[in-house]
Amino acid sequence: MVERLPHPDGFRLILTPNRSLSWHGNVRIWAALFVLSALIATGFTLIGAWVIIPFAGLELVALACGIYLTSRACQRQEVLSFSRDDIHLEKGRKRKQAEWTLPTRYARLRIQSPPHPFTPAKLSLTHRDTEVSIGGFLNIEDTEKLIGLLEQNGLMIEHKEPDPQIGLWF
Known part of the structure; x- marks a missing residue:
């Protein structure tokens, strides 16, 4: 601009x-994705696929790092x-x-x-x-x-x- x-x-x-978004908007997007990922991971854990939990956590950490670095830039x-x-x-x-x-x-x-x-x-x-x-x-x-x-x-x-x-x- x-x-x-x-x-x-x-x-x-x-x-x-x-x-396009403020820092708070980015945090809200990440929080919504966290909730969605937690629901999906919980569902898979309940049917016995517990191994999805670490991968869901890694995915959310990588997403948080990407959002932070982009916002910082x-x-x-x-x-x-x-x-x-x-x-x-x-x-x-x-x-x-x-x-x-x-x-x-x-x-x-x-x-x-x-x-x-x-x-x-x-x-x-x-x-x-x-x-x-x-x-x-x-x-x-x-x-x-x-x-x-x-x-x-x-x-x-x-x-x-x-x-x-x-x-x-x-």
Whole structure:
């Protein structure tokens, strides 16, 4: 998701992954699956197939780990602050973990075309030897929205063709 906010010297963009459910919603889904799995495991145990209990438990633990890791990854965010002189980029999850400052006048947005039409373009801010990827978690529509916002606010755009891939699927 791309959200534009006012900033004292310019504007600020907040980039976050799309989140379909909150943490509490994910816990409710897991709890419902736990109840369903417990009912099924109890039924099988009553007819003598007790060996299903450890497998049902492992399945629920694996599901809980997957939900936790996915929810944790969706907490990432990037904040781009634009002023007359600088572009300030902050990345992190729940707190700032890394930051970069690039001069607005000489910074460029590098757009690497996607190798497949169903994947978004890879974006990065560049200046001299510094190249910082941005919005790696955005979908195609949000990536295009971000490119449009950056282009209309004067950031120079540099297009790059995708790297050739050698593999099973060409």
